[in-house]
Amino acid sequence: MARENGSAIVFSGLVLLVAGAFYAYARASQVDLGNDRYALSARFISANGLHVGAEVQLAGVPVGRVTAIALDPATAMANVGFTLDRDLSLPADSGVMIGSATMTGDDALMVVPGKAPARLPPGAVITNAQEAVSLEQQVSNYIFGNGGLPSDSMQ
Known part of the structure; x- marks a missing residue:
């Protein structure tokens, strides 16, 4: 016993x-352990599909993590906090969007670099933000739209 x-x-x-x-x-x-990163944030109408801990990607390469998602009651917008690798210096007109490289992958925060000579300082707020497009909307755009092709190629 x-x-x-x-x-x-x-x-x-x-x-x-x-x-x-x-x-x-x-x-x-x-969370980021031991990575030298700096904080930025972005404002979205909807942060649907994004979660804390999601990757931040630039050109398909992970360069940071989403650290916070909160609703701003004054504007009814989602504030998304994230970090980027310290060695990246983004142009001031850069944008972000919520999306996934594949239909089965998790949503990530994708950085779209701009072309301005000025750079985003740590703590800056990116206002050029695009929400995720749902799978249903993507399929609908493909079936009933032009399939994502430029309009001049439809001739």
Whole structure:
């Protein structure tokens, strides 16, 4: 009987250890650990599909993480806080959009660099922001629209 109790205690301890390791991994994947980054934010009409911990991508390459999503009650807009790698210096007219590289992938915050000579300082707010287009809307645009082709190619 004492041996059964000892086995149950050891097994319970292993289960707790595995659960703790999984929790630590999940938390580490949601925050930046040891990366030298600076904070920016953007305002969206809707941040639908985006979540805290989502990647920030530039040219399909992860360059940061979404750190906060909050509703501004005064403007009824979603404020999205995110970080970027310190070695990136974005032009002041850069934009952001919510999207996914694939239909099955998680939504990410995609940075669209501008061309202005002035640079965004840390803590700046990007006002050139585009919301995510739902899968239904994308399919509808493809079926009933021009499939995303430039209008001059439809001749």
